[in-house]
Amino acid sequence: xxxxxxxxxxxxxxxxxxxxxxxxxxxxxxxxxxxxxxxxxxxxxxxxxxxxxxxxxxxxxxxxxxxxxxxxxxxxxxxxxxxxxxxxxxxxxxxxxxxxxxxxxxxxxxxxxxx
Amino acid sequence: xxxxxxxxxxxxxxxxxxxxxxxxxxxxxxxxxxxxxxxxxxxxxxxxxxxxxxxxxxxxxxxxxxxxxxxxxxxxxxxxxxxxxxxxxxxxxxxxxxxxxxxxxxxxxxxx
Numbered sequence: 001x002x003x004x005x006x007x008x009x010x011x012x013x014x015x016x017x018x019x020x021x022x023x024x025x026x027x028x029x030x031x032x033x034x035x036x037x038x039x040x041x042x043x044x045x046x047x048x049x050x051x052x053x054x055x056x057x058x059x060x061x062x063x064x065x066x067x068x069x070x071x072x073x074x075x076x077x078x079x080x081x082x083x084x085x086x087x088x089x090x091x092x093x094x095x096x097x098x099x100x101x102x103x104x105x106x107x108x109x110x111x112x113x114x115x
Numbered sequence: 116x117x118x119x120x121x122x123x124x125x126x127x128x129x130x131x132x133x134x135x136x137x138x139x140x141x142x143x144x145x146x147x148x149x150x151x152x153x154x155x156x157x158x159x160x161x162x163x164x165x166x167x168x169x170x171x172x173x174x175x176x177x178x179x180x181x182x183x184x185x186x187x188x189x190x191x192x193x194x195x196x197x198x199x200x201x202x203x204x205x206x207x208x209x210x211x212x213x214x215x216x217x218x219x220x221x222x223x224x225x226x227x
Binding site for chain 1: 119124146148150155156157158159160163165171173205207209212213214215216217218219220221223
């Protein structure tokens with residue numbers, strides 16, 4: 001039972017254009033969402049997060065949008081650069097009172113930004 | 116800056132061997148995690164620990180155990196390695212409540 005889903009295994013965009021990566025979740029208890037970026041042979045690197053009390057969070061070229069009613073979040077990268085080519089994972093957390101920080105990850109989307 | 120060190124980047128072992136994967140942090144963070152990453156499946160949680168000698172099963176604990184005798188070290192143990200445990204193994208820690216997890220560079224483990 002996949003609680004966090006990234007339905008697009010891959011995405012290709014032109015340098016300078018917008019990249020939009022999507023993520024859906026099923027558990028309404030999730031209250032914290034994150035995006036990670038992963039290069040081959042390296043560990044995932046934290047990019048940006050959003051709490052369920054917000055619907056948008058921005059950090060430089062990266063913006064995450066959260067639509068709670070649709071149980072959907074997206075990551076926008078503007079403008080896209082070749083160095084953004086990587087696998088992107090979305091993740092969600094919702095431990096409630098235990099607060100262990102346990103994350104549930106999506107399957108990942110491979111982004112290719114073409115020069 | 117957060118530093119998570121995994122002892123080996125690449126490891127090749129034989130079926131049936133007992134395998135130890137080590138993860139060390141340089142601070143006093145409590146929550147540590149072990150994941151495996153497989154194509155099309157994302158990252159799946161094997162075990163996590165929220166303090167010394169405290170551990171909880173994740174989503175796929177079968178065939179694995181963990182050890183946390185000191186706060187800075189969290190070990191993943193494959194009791195009797197099998198070929199379906201060939202994977203990328205990632206250790207992570209969380210600095211504090213409400214924060215993200217930070218990952219090591221991973222161990223690419225091959226079981227022959």
